[in-house]
Structures are given as C-alpha cells and as structure tokens.
Amino acid sequence: MFDFNYLNIVEAYKNIKNKVIKTPLISSEFINNLVGGKIYFKLENLQNTGSFKLRGASNKISKLTLDNKANGLVAYSSGNHAQAVAFASLQENISAKIIMPKNAPKIKIDNTQRYGAEVILYDPKTQIREEIGQDIAVTENRTLIKPYDDFDIIAGQGTAGYEIAEELNHLSIIPDIYLCCCGGGGLIAGTSTYLKYKFPKIESYAVEPYGFDDTKLSLENKKIISNKPSFESICDAIITPQPGNITFPLNLKALAGGIVVKDEEVKSTIKILAEHLKIIVEPGGAVAATAALTKKIDMKNKTVVVMISGGNIDLEMFANL
C-alpha cells in the first residue's frame, strides 16, 4: 500500500494554500464553562463553498494534466463535495458534471449550479451513484473526482489539520482530544494523521450519527462493516453506507475510537452554536460539537479540538430549529 503520511499533507498544503481560506480556530468562554474543558472549534463552515471539501477538490484538481482538465470532470456527492468540485472547476474554467441525490438540500443543489456545474439528479433509492459516475467518466472521458477514497482528496482535507496544528503551535498549546465528523472518512483520516504526527499523544475520535456508525463498528472489529439499512438522519453530509477502502486503514491507524450522537442532540447543538458562537452549522458539520456538548467523553480540564466541517443547511430548516 502507498505509504500515506504527514508529508502528503504538507505537500497538499503547498498546492492549495492560495486557493482556500485559512479558516479560524475559535473558542467560547461560555461553552468552555459548559463542558469544563477548553474547546477550539475549527470553522470549516467559513471555508469558501461552506465546507472543508474545497481542500480535497482543489488538491486533486491541482494534480490533473492539461488534457484531463480539457476533458472535464465528473463527481458524485450528497452536496458539499459537489459544490467544492463545481467551485474549483469554475476557478480554472474546467467543465464539471455533478451527480447529486434528488433529495439533497436545496441550498447545495442551487449553489452547485450557481458555480456553473451541470447537475444530474438521481434517485438514491433505485440508482447507484458510483455506477452513474463511472459511466459518464468512461463515455465522456471525464476524470472522476471521488468524494473521499483517494489519497489526493484525503491529503487535501488533511490540510485543515495542518492549519490547526500551526495555530496551536503558535499558541504553545498541546491538544488532548480531537473530535471530527465521519462519513466516508476522508476529512478525519487526513486531519488525524497530521495531528497525530504533530501531537503523538492526541486521542482522535470519529463522530457519527445514530444508525450510521459504520466507522465506529469497523474500528471496534478492525475490519470494514456496513451500516444496517433503513435508518434515517438529518446529517445528510455524512450518512455513507460504510468506511472507504482507502480511508479506513488510515483511520484504524490514527483513531482512538468512535462516538455516536442522535439527531435531537445535533439539533440542540446547532442552536447552541448559533446562540453562543454566532455561526451557522449544518447537521453533519455539527456532530463533533454535539459529542463535546453532550459530554460523550470526559473533557474535564482537557484541551479539545472540535471540527465544524460545514454550514450548508437550508435556511428554512435552520429557522425551524
């Protein structure tokens, strides 16, 4: 296997640092008092396109040949990877076709189109997005930009961890715990790999919605296990069926375990983050904060880094909360 390590993330950061926002790492005394520890929130919801996904997409695209770029891209995504690929393609005048579930949040479909991509909607109950993507890639000679199971994507997402480490170093802070959402596992694989290199004693946890704890189960069993079907969750961005073939071995190496949160807890967290951090977070982007605010783990006097991965929530849904 390709020996993926922190150097891949350092290289990715060089590739993309002028293409992404260096997002802030913020704490709130109110929330620190609530949990009894010191939390630093990494605000990837403030990233261009509203999520961390721009990092991976930008890194992948930076490695394509001119021929690849001329032939265009294709990607499948529940929405955040879609917007990221569309936005990054627009910056370089590359044609992009994006396959999205027809029940994706409206804000995600609208923005993907606004960034100039052609959106192809599919029915997730009857169609398989990987097949549609593969088909378009072959017939139209487009490069498929996978959402997570790709070393360049993982290295790109890992640059959020690079920024976290730089900022903590600057503040002379050594974190004890890292909490990060986990869908396919690209973000947590990249960031936890880098954070473990910089802070060898850090304990990193994958946080997943109830019914979609495939990474937790897989970590416990040391092999890839799928979710049982029939569950639902408001955390649209991270309800993947099973860990990635590339992301899982990296996560098995870097993570201390998994944590599960419920939709109702996520909703409360979104409200607390709005009231006390003044930020808008989407459900999938709020699960790590949920694990912290519901004290699923002992944070007493600990320093905890919490990933806020995205903010693409329909404002109507947000208002209803």
Added chain:
Amino acid sequence: MFDFNYLNIVEAYKNIKNKVIKTPLISSEFINNLVGGKIYFKLENLQNTGSFKLRGASNKISKLTLDNKANGLVAYSSGNHAQAVAFASLQENISAKIIMPKNAPKIKIDNTQRYGAEVILYDPKTQIREEIGQDIAVTENRTLIKPYDDFDIIAGQGTAGYEIAEELNHLSIIPDIYLCCCGGGGLIAGTSTYLKYKFPKIESYAVEPYGFDDTKLSLENKKIISNKPSFESICDAIITPQPGNITFPLNLKALAGGIVVKDEEVKSTIKILAEHLKIIVEPGGAVAATAALTKKIDMKNKTVVVMISGGNIDLEMFANL
C-alpha cells in the same frame, strides 16, 4: 485635549490580548464576485460575549485600582456593552450593576444576567440612563464604565483595528476602504485611528441606520448634530442620539464620511451573510456589510475591510428573517 493616537491602541492591546479572542478576518469568493471588489470581514460577532465591546470593557477594567474593583462597577447599555462589562467583571470577581432599556433584545438581557451582573431595567421613553448611572455611581461609590465616550474604551475597541492591520500586513495587503458601523462612535474612532496610522491612504466611512445618521451629519457640518427624534430602527445597538464629545473629534480627524443604510437592506444583508458566510449577525452589526453589499460606495477592484461588530440577535427574530 489629550492626544489620543495609535500608541494608546498598542498599549491597550498589550493589556487585553490575553482576555479577548483574536477574531478572524474572512473573505468569501461568492460575495467578492457579487460586489466586484475584495472584502475582508472582521468577525467581532465571534468575540466572547458576541461583540467587540469586550475589548473596551476589558481595557477600562485593567486600569482600575484594587479599591475601584472592590467597590464594583456600574454601566448603562442597550445590550452589548452590558454583556461585555458583566463578562469582564465576572472574570475578575467584580460586582457589576447594569442599566438596560426594558425593550432590549431578550438575548442581551439574559446573557448579562447569566454573566452574574445585576440588571436594572429602565424605560427609555421616560428615564435617562446617564442619570440613573450617575446616581448609582455616586451613592454606591461604583466606577461608571461608559459605553464609548472614554479614551480607555476607545483604545480598547481600537484593538480590533490593530488585529486587522497585523493580519493584512502578514498577507501583504494594503486596504483602500474601511467600512464600520457607528453608534456612539467608539469602535470606529479607535479602529480608524489605528488603520489610518498603518495605511495613511485608507478611506474610512461611518455607516449608520436611516434616521440615525448623526455622525454623517456632524462630519458634514464639522460639529456635533443630533438626530431628529421619532425615528425607529431594528439596529438597536447603534441608535444613539448624537456623536460622543470625545469620539467625534477623533472621527472628524480619521473619517472620510458617512453612509446611511435602511432596515430592509440590513435584513437582506443578514440573510446573505447567513447563507454565504455562515455567520449570525445582529442588525447593528450588519450595517457596514449592508453598505458594501448594496454598493453604496464604488468598490470596483478595491480592497475593503468591513467590520461585523456583533451577533447578539434574538434567534426568533433571526428565524423570522
């Protein structure tokens, strides 16, 4: 007159840098495309207590004697200064009484009490807050912490400008324009003084709500002019009757002019900032962004710094927008 200048702000930053959050300076490609210039938003809504006011309050309190601190503080405020004084007092175990209008946003009253201050509500139609404050200060021997007309407060608020300049310097960027909300004028006096020192060609503008453009009128007439009564605005944080006696001469020296925005424009801006910056901004904190998004000034190919001064909006009102 006391010669207030950038050195007072440098000194204030030394006093408070460990007591406040170094808030981020963020841009959004989507918004840049919308206005045709490059905007950097200074996110003081992410400051502890949800607004920049913690800077001034912390600086003022850092200069009090032990006796002053033992006798306690009193302050009057529509809400953000209230929370800041309460929070800063709590950090140092100082007793605080805060005089607030009974129609202040609930979130501001609740948080002020949550930070341990005693809140005294008054009726702004029949009572004068300055008189109540003066009375308590004298009879209880408490130190009055004014909201803006005080050099230590102005220097404290100016530290937001210090951080902006540091970050722009780091990015090798020279800003052309600075847009900042203006109520009593403390924030804009402090920040524009520092920015003008660092970037002598910068043009700074005070942005005010329709009907409350006392600073704009006063700048045009080179003397303090009050607003006509009977106007109303949703921008509760900045509907002061006239410029401060101390802030106005500083603003007359540092500012290029004033800009007026309407409540309806502010509402649209709050929505755009939620959708594209993923942040929650209160009406008074959004007026500078409103001036930018409604293109009240030519920003074509310009670099513009926009102050987002606070985020303490009742979530119900936010949801209704």
